[in-house]
Amino acid sequence: MIRVFANVSIRAGCLQQALDCYRFLVPAVLSREAGCLEYAPLVDLDLGLQNQDRDEASILVSERWQSVADFKAHLAMDHCVIFRGMIAPYLSRGIRIRVMQEAAGVTCVSVDVLHKMGGIASPDQGEE
Numbered sequence: 001m002i003r004v005f006a007n008v009s010i011r012a013g014c015l016q017q018a019l020d021c022y023r024f025l026v027p028a029v030l031s032r033e034a035g036c037l038e039y040a041p042l043v044d045l046d047l048g049l050q051n052q053d054r055d056e057a058s059i060l061v062s063e064r065w066q067s068v069a070d071f072k073a074h075l076a077m078d079h080c081v082i083f084r085g086m087i088a089p090y091l092s093r094g095i096r097i098r099v100m101q102e103a104a105g106v107t108c109v110s111v112d113v114l115h116k117m118g119g120i121a122s123p124d125q126g127e128e
Contacts, residue, residue: 001037002068003100006061008041009093015043018059021087028079035070039063057092071099 010018022041029039040062044054065071074080087095 001102002065002071004061004063004065004071004097005100006063006095006097008059008061008087008095009091010057010059011090011092012057014090015057015059018087018090019043021083021090022059022061024086025079025083028077029074032079033070033074033077035066036074037064037066068099 008018019041026039026041029036042060042062044056044058046052046054063071065074
């Protein structure tokens with residue numbers, strides 16, 4: 001499994017238009033690409049923390065793919081080609097990506113998976 005983080009730099013005043021482009025893309029990715037495990041465009045949530053970076057002119061897309069081949073196939077899909085044309089007028093510095101893998105020797109499992117496996121009690125189960 002790989003993770004991809006796409007930092008999408010948006011022109012001032014164009015965030016909603018860029019999000020509209022993702023409203024076109026996300027359903028197509030999730031319904032047509034079997035290798036996609038997660039595809040989530042995210043925007044900043046200001047908590048007022050001293051060490052919090054914020055950028056109101058960006059979208060961070062968090063993606064999880066079963067394989068590198070699945071991600072590369074995604075880039076060539078018709079809906080992705082159309083999306084790149086749609087979003088281009090709203091970009092300021094383009095789209096930069098990071099492709100990541102799990103760190104060697106560190107096992108990453110989500111809490112919901114642990115619940116399903118019976119590894120930890122669900123918050124609603126409480127203690128007996």
